[in-house]
Amino acid sequence: MPKAQIIDGKAIAESVRQEITNRAAKLLETSGKRPGLAVVLVGEDPASQVYVRNKDKAAEACGFHSVKHTLAADTSEDAVLALVDQLNNDPDIHGILVQLPLPGHIDESKVLRLIRPEKDVDGFHPVNVGLLTAGERDSALVPCTPAGSLVLLKRTLGDTLSGLNAVVVGRSNIVGKPMASLLLQESCTVTIAHSRTRDLPDVVRSADIVVAAVGRPEMIKGDWIKPGATVIDVGINRIPAPDLGEGKARLVGDVNFAEAAEVAGAITPVPGGVGPMTIAMLMVNTLTAARRLLDLPEEE
Numbered sequence: 001m002p003k004a005q006i007i008d009g010k011a012i013a014e015s016v017r018q019e020i021t022n023r024a025a026k027l028l029e030t031s032g033k034r035p036g037l038a039v040v041l042v043g044e045d046p047a048s049q050v051y052v053r054n055k056d057k058a059a060e061a062c063g064f065h066s067v068k069h070t071l072a073a074d075t076s077e078d079a080v081l082a083l084v085d086q087l088n089n090d091p092d093i094h095g096i097l098v099q100l101p102l103p104g105h106i107d108e109s110k111v112l113r114l115i116r117p118e119k120d121v122d123g124f125h126p127v128n129v130g131l132l133t134a135g136e137r138d139s140a141l142v143p144c145t146p147a148g149s150l151v152l153l154k155r156t157l158g159d160t161l162s163g164l165n166a167v168v169v170g171r172s173n174i175v176g177k178p179m180a181s182l183l184l185q186e187s188c189t190v191t192i193a194h195s196r197t198r199d200l201p202d203v204v205r206s207a208d209i210v211v212a213a214v215g216r217p218e219m220i221k222g223d224w225i226k227p228g229a230t231v232i233d234v235g236i237n238r239i240p241a242p243d244l245g246e247g248k249a250r251l252v253g254d255v256n257f258a259e260a261a262e263v264a265g266a267i268t269p270v271p272g273g274v275g276p277m278t279i280a281m282l283m284v285n286t287l288t289a290a291r292r293l294l295d296l297p298e299e300e
């Protein structure tokens, strides 16, 4: 038995989705409107197809109006921009998500910047990035993976993270940077580590909260973890698993789970930790976007 509490992301995500389902039903009752999510997939990337299918299924399960647009890999940039423009102006759509990566001939940032910030449920538009960085989280749409990681932290440690040392390993725009902004707003003392950080093990050892978003299998070792720390492992890495059969693979995080679980106070598993929270937070963002666009007050 590992010493650490295992943070059950699957169960927490399920409770968030249940709450959103109830709130969407109430919205329908009071306003006759359903939150509307449009997911755009360009091309046939198998992983993206799975993500898009899961997002569409989750939205339907929450009682949302859900639309999936699947475009061929050779669709022109202009055609993708025209679709985003159409969705921007569709009153039944409150959230637009363009699945990344886009094929190479399409300028990703041009597409993402065209999405109305109020409908940008991925939280990648510079307006939302700016609002989050400026500490105006309540007017922003926050990227789903860091938002979900924060929910896991609060369900584990309670609502007050103030004064805790947090180390975020990774500085990507979709995970590391927004995660650091969120933790800073919670009054943590935040360090962002990356590939040029010196003495990374020592930096991680100073953390009460470690968020690993590196994309390197089991890079963070057990002896890097301060005893009792809370570890959120965002990484999803597929590694060969010959023990499961020829050509088989298994998913592991960026943290060596077996080692870290002997030292940490609490830790997320991979799979079953942060992963399920990402889709749950997409549902939260879509409902939030719908209420704002419909000019309904935020709920208690």
Ligand code: NDP
Residues within 6 Å of the ligand: 145, 169, 170, 171, 172, 173, 174, 175, 176, 193, 194, 195, 196, 197, 200, 213, 214, 215, 216, 234, 235, 236, 237, 274, 275, 278
């Ligand atoms: P990126 O590749 O965009 O960023 C990785 C970051 O890790 C970079 O900032 C990089 O530093 C840093 N890094 C790389 N190597 C090292 C090293 N040896 N030491 C310290 N830092 C290092 O990845 P993402 O942020 O997009 O994703 C990170 C992980 O999270 C991936 O495994 C991804 O699959 C997973 N993920 C999971 C999601 C979920 O739903 N659970 C959602 C999104 C991502 P530098 O900037 O210096 O290059």
